[in-house]
Structures are given as C-alpha cells and as structure tokens.
Amino acid sequence: MCGIVGAISDRNVLPMLLAGLARLEYRGYDSSGVALGGAGGDFRRIRVAGRVAELTERADGASGTRGIAHTRWATHGVPSEANAHPHLGGDSVMVVHNGIIENHQPLRESLIARGYTFTSETDTEVIAHLVHAELQKTGDLLAAVRATLPQLHGAYAIGVIGRDDPNRLICARLGSPLVLGLGFGEQYFASDIAALLPLTQRVIYLEEGELADVRRDSVQVFSADGTKVERTARTIDVQPDAAELGQYRHYMQKEIFEQPTALTNTLQRALELNCAPEVFGPTAGAVFQSTPAIRIIACGSSYHAGLTARYWIEEWTGVPVSVEIASEYRYRQNIEADGTLVIAISQSGETADLLAAVRSARERGAIKVLALCNVPHSTLTRESDLVFLTQAGIEIGVASTKAFITQLAALYVFGVSLARARVSLPDEKLEELIGWLPKLPLLAQEALALEPELEAWAHELSHDHNALFLGRHTLFPIALEGALKLKEIAYIHAEGYAGGELKHGPLALVDEEMPVIVCAGKEAVPDKLASNLREVQARGGRVYLIAEPGCEALADGVHRVLTLPQSSGPLAALTLTLPLQLLAYHTACRKGTDVDKPRNLAKSVTVE
Numbered sequence: 001m002c003g004i005v006g007a008i009s010d011r012n013v014l015p016m017l018l019a020g021l022a023r024l025e026y027r028g029y030d031s032s033g034v035a036l037g038g039a040g041g042d043f044r045r046i047r048v049a050g051r052v053a054e055l056t057e058r059a060d061g062a063s064g065t066r067g068i069a070h071t072r073w074a075t076h077g078v079p080s081e082a083n084a085h086p087h088l089g090g091d092s093v094m095v096v097h098n099g100i101i102e103n104h105q106p107l108r109e110s111l112i113a114r115g116y117t118f119t120s121e122t123d124t125e126v127i128a129h130l131v132h133a134e135l136q137k138t139g140d141l142l143a144a145v146r147a148t149l150p151q152l153h154g155a156y157a158i159g160v161i162g163r164d165d166p167n168r169l170i171c172a173r174l175g176s177p178l179v180l181g182l183g184f185g186e187q188y189f190a191s192d193i194a195a196l197l198p199l200t201q202r203v204i205y206l207e208e209g210e211l212a213d214v215r216r217d218s219v220q221v222f223s224a225d226g227t228k229v230e231r232t233a234r235t236i237d238v239q240p241d242a243a244e245l246g247q248y249r250h251y252m253q254k255e256i257f258e259q260p261t262a263l264t265n266t267l268q269r270a271l272e273l274n275c276a277p278e279v280f281g282p283t284a285g286a287v288f289q290s291t292p293a294i295r296i297i298a299c300g301s302s303y304h305a306g307l308t309a310r311y312w313i314e315e316w317t318g319v320p321v322s323v324e325i326a327s328e329y330r331y332r333q334n335i336e337a338d339g340t341l342v343i344a345i346s347q348s349g350e351t352a353d354l355l356a357a358v359r360s361a362r363e364r365g366a367i368k369v370l371a372l373c374n375v376p377h378s379t380l381t382r383e384s385d386l387v388f389l390t391q392a393g394i395e396i397g398v399a400s401t402k403a404f405i406t407q408l409a410a411l412y413v414f415g416v417s418l419a420r421a422r423v424s425l426p427d428e429k430l431e432e433l434i435g436w437l438p439k440l441p442l443l444a445q446e447a448l449a450l451e452p453e454l455e456a457w458a459h460e461l462s463h464d465h466n467a468l469f470l471g472r473h474t475l476f477p478i479a480l481e482g483a484l485k486l487k488e489i490a491y492i493h494a495e496g497y498a499g500g501e502l503k504h505g506p507l508a509l510v511d512e513e514m515p516v517i518v519c520a521g522k523e524a525v526p527d528k529l530a531s532n533l534r535e536v537q538a539r540g541g542r543v544y545l546i547a548e549p550g551c552e553a554l555a556d557g558v559h560r561v562l563t564l565p566q567s568s569g570p571l572a573a574l575t576l577t578l579p580l581q582l583l584a585y586h587t588a589c590r591k592g593t594d595v596d597k598p599r600n601l602a603k604s605v606t607v608e
C-alpha cells in the first residue's frame with residue numbers, strides 16, 4: 001500500500017505532487033508528507049498525521065523545483081507525523097517508500113551501532129540512513145542508492161531526494177509498482193499512472209530490480225547491477241479526466257454507475273470473437289483443450305468473483321475447479337497436476353498475497369497462469385502466460401464495484417470459451433450463453449434504476465448493527481460480496497451465507513432485530529431458497545428480498561421486496577450484485593462514513 005510521487009522541473013513541483021498524491025490516496029490515507037528541494041540549497045519536508053487535504057493546507061506557500069511525496073497506509077508504526085514519510089537519512093537525504101523491508105530490524109541495529117538516530121518506528125527509515133551512509137562513501141546519490149538496494153530484503157518502490165544534488169531524483173522498485181512519466185523539461189514518477197495523468201501520458205514502467213536517474217530533461221534506467229537499460233516510452237490510452245469525480249458525490253457512486261459502460265468495454269472483443277479462446281491470448285486454445293483442472297486464486301471481492309465462476313465453469317465444461325484465498329494457498333503444501341490452469345483474479349495486479357501465491361503455484365507443478373486483471377502492465381499481467389484485461393477503467397473507490405462486475409463478465413466469457421475449446425456443450429447452448437452477453441449493459445442499467453427504493457431500504461438498515469445476506473448457487477458468492485460491501489463501507493457487521501447453511505448455525509442469530517437480505521434468481525434453486533426464507537420469517541427476521549422476475553412465490557409476507565424488470569438468466573449473479581452495491585453505498589452515506597476511503601483499508605494491498 002502507500003502511494004509515492006516524485007517530480008523534477010524548473011517550476012514549482014508542489015502543486016503537481018499534491019495533485020498526484022490526491023489521486024493515489026486510494027492506496028492509503030492515514031498520513032502524508034512531501035519533501036522539497038529548491039535552488040539555493042533549500043531542503044525541507046512537511047508531514048501530517050492526516051490526509052492530503054490537510055497536507056495541502058500545511059504546505060501552503062512552500063515551493064521547490066524537485067520533490068517527492070507520499071500517502072501512507074501504516075504497517076510499521078502508528079499513523080503519526082513522526083512515522084509519516086519522507087524519512088530523513090542523516091541530514092542530507094530523504095526517502096519515500098511503498099512496500100515492506102523485512103530485515104529492517106537488524107539493519108536498524110547496525111545503523112544505531114554506527115551512530116544513526118532513529119526518529120520513527122518505520123521500516124523505511126533504515127533505507128534513508130543506509131543511503132546517507134553510502135553517500136558518505138561515494139558522494140554520488142545514484143551510486144548510494146544502488147549500493148543500498150542489495151542490503152534490503154522485502155518489497156519496495158522508493159523515491160529519493162538529496163540535499164546536495166539539485167539536478168536529479170532517484171527512484172527504484174522491487175515487488176512494488178513504479179512508473180516513470182515523461183514530460184517536456186520536467187519528469188515524474190509515481191506508484192500508479194493515475195497520479196501522472198494530468199501531466200503526461202508517456203510512461204516507462206520500471207521492471208523488477210531497476211532504478212532510474214530522473215533529471216529535468218531525461219530519465220535513465222539502470223538494471224540492479226548498474227548497467228544502462230534502454231527503454232522505449234509508451235503512450236497510455238487513458239483519458240486524463242478518467243480519475244475525475246465529475247457530477248458524483250463519491251467515486252464509489254460514480255463507479256457503480258459506470259458499470260454498464262465498463263461491461264460494454266470488457267465484452268467488446270469477446271463478442272467480436274464470439275468468445276473464442278483467443279480472447280485470452282494466442283496460445284489459449286491449446287491450454288484450454290488440455291488442462292485437467294482449474295485453480296482460481298484471489299483475495300476479497302476478486303475471490304468472490306472466482307467462487308461465482310466455479311458454478312459456471314464446472315456446469316458447462318465438467319473441468320474440476322477449486323477456488324482459493326491467495327493468503328491461504330501460499331502457505332499450504334500441495335502439488336499441482338501438470339497442465340493445471342491457474343486463474344489469478346485481481347483488480348490491481350499488485351496484491352502481494354496473490355503474486356506470492358502465483359509464484360508459489362509455479363513451484364508446485366507445470367502450470368499455466370491466466371491473469372484476469374484491470375491494470376495493464378501490472379506485475380500480475382507481466383508474470384502470466386495468458387491475460388484478459390477487464391476494461392473497468394481506473395477504479396478509485398476502495399470498495400471494488402466495476403472491477404468486480406467486469407471480473408464476473410470476464411469469468412463468464414472464460415467459461416464459455418473453455419466450453420468452446422473442449423466442445424463440452426452443444427452449439428445451440430453455446431450460442432444461448434453468448435447471446436446473453438450483449439444484453440448485459442442494459443440489464444445492468446435496469447438494475448441501477450432501482451436506486452430510489454434501495455435508498456429507502458438503506459435508511460432502515462443504517463440503524464442496524466448486524467445483517468445477514470443469503471443466496472444459493474451463483475448467488476451465494478454474491479451474498480458474500482453484499483455482506484463484504486456493507487461491512488467495509490458502512491461498518492455494519494454482516495455475514496453472507498449459502499441459504500442451506502442457515503440451519504447449521506446462523507439461524508440462532510435471527511430475531512426481530514436481524515435484517516436478512518436475500519438474493520433470488522430463477523436459475524439459483526429458488527424453491528430451496530424459499531424454504532430458507534420461511535425459516536427466517538418464522539423467527540421474526542426482517543427479510544429484504546431482491547429477486548428476478550419468476551421468483552414471486554418467495555415474496556409472500558417478506559418485509560420488503562424489489563424485483564428486477566427482467567430476467568438475466570445465467571447472468572443473475574451480475575445483475576443482482578448492483579442493488580447490493582447501491583444498498584451498501586446508501587447505507588454508508590446515511591451513516592456518514594467515508595465511503596471512498598473506509599477506515600483501516602487501502603485499495604491496493606501490496607503488503608502481506
């Protein structure tokens with residue numbers, strides 16, 4: 001987590017650093033800071049135990065022609081001004097860092113023995129002092145950073161500024177993302193292109209272990225051993241205003257309403273190719289035909305997308321699918337059957353647990369990795385054999401919404417492609433499954449039109465402290481996702497259950513105080529769900545039913561019911577997700593929580 005930005009120019013870089021940081025706040029927002037160097041030896045830092053808005057106020061009037069900045073998600077040490085970055089090395093170097101230095105303790109001890117004084121609890125401060133120590137030997141900032149990096153174990157993207165080196169910034173990465181932005185007479189770097197969009201669309205992605213010497217008129221990339229690396233800049237195809245809030249109150253609201261477009265964009269190529277395996281890469285056909293098993297690995301909402309896909313894939317292809325939480329998989333011992341297809345699902349493509357799980361899967365057998373990812377050139381996509389890029393666009397709200405829905409769409413396409421490659425379904429059935437896809441953006445639009453009713457439900461829910469979400473079949477993972485959304489942004493304790501599990505424990509929680517949100521679909525065993533619903537009603541539970549047409553029988557005697565205008569067949573998991581997102585969103589608004597930046601969370605979980 002954490003976001004870093006750097007810029008060097010002839011003009012004052014502070015406004016661009018602060019604007020960039022604001023666009024990176026999704027990565028962490030418990031404290032922030034900036035270091036500035038100017039002509040005449042000015043060298044200062046400004047830090048706050050608060051967000052970028054507070055930093056902006058505190059930094060009013062400051063200026064510098066080179067600078068580094070940071071927004072933090074605390075790992076080592078509480079959110080405080082002393083722990084906020086940049087960290088000072090000796091008296092002449094400052095460092096911002098995203099990642100974790102695992103051997104920071106022995107490094108700290110040896111630096112203390114050499115006379116260094118620590119003023120923070122962070123792992124980052126060791127980097128600053130190490131660079132300072134190396135600088136005393138070499139007198140050259142680039143050489144000092146290069147000598148420091150091999151001493152660090154763990155993950156880092158760093159930005160370094162030196163008091164006595166007015167013409168350059170140094171940055172480096174290993175395990176955490178970093179992109180260089182190329183301007184005219186000024187250059188930048190950042191954790192994510194979102195921070196650079198208003199400044200430039202010409203970028204170079206630093207590869208693992210690389211470092212860069214960033215000057216006003218040039219950037220030079222080096223490999224870890226100091227060899228110059230020639231890299232061609234690429235122009236990224238993202239609208240500069242893609243990260244603007246526009247008419248919306250929150251990014252989450254904007255992103256919920258962008259879902260019909262995000263689906264259209266994500267499905268475009270798949271529909272052009274009629275869901276042929278090539279949608280996933282030129283070699284996908286051969287992989288799909290031969291794979292004996294599929295292992296899906298992901299975290300959080302992406303994991304819920306994987307759970308949903310298992311129903312589709314097994315039903316349409318007969319290929320066994322297992323779905324694993326990345327942080328569990330990576331510490332479990334097993335052997336992967338040769339040819340197993342590992343599907344790694346991730347919005348960011350930088351989730352530390354997922355990357356570690358995928359690397360560990362490669363050690364367990366001769367597997368192929370298919371990445372379903374929303375961020376091009378992310379670490380995950382670079383390390384995968386096959387790639388499907390979801391086209392959700394930049395997602396800034398911490399809660400996954402359009403990323404999740406496009407993951408579901410991608411997985412649906414994957415199931416159909418696999419069935420095509422393996423000839424496991426008759427042509428008519430394949431055409432029927434594909435035939436649902438062009439309707440999806442409209443179906444999503446219709447689901448979003450239920451917002452006013454959901455706002456009224458949210459008014460009631462905002463007084464509750466607990467909630468249960470129920471679903472069956474593909475709607476069971478959607479119940480998990482609905483519960484996750486409500487807890488993460490509205491801070492209401494919520495659990496998702498498969499309807500059939502109710503009587504195995506959670507029914508004990510049901511009384512008049514318990515809202516039970518039920519998702520019902522025509523293809524999601526509605527008759528069985530009806531029995532579960534009656535079990536809730538018999539205990540006085542307040543049932544909020546969200547259903548497809550055709551599930552009317554379930555509505556009898558429930559507290560509130562909302563019916564989608566039309567059925568979405570096998571895509572009900574997607575269309576029923578949208579009301580749950582709106583319900584969580586409006587409940588959070590009612591409660592006045594920080595919707596886009598819920599407490600204790602960050603969007604891109606780049607630490608274990």
Ligand code: F6R
Nearest residue numbers: 300301302346347348351399400
């Ligand atoms: C929940 C949410 C998280 C992410 C999870 C995985 O709304 O956003 O649970 O889904 O942190 O992140 P990615 O998909 O980037 O690997």
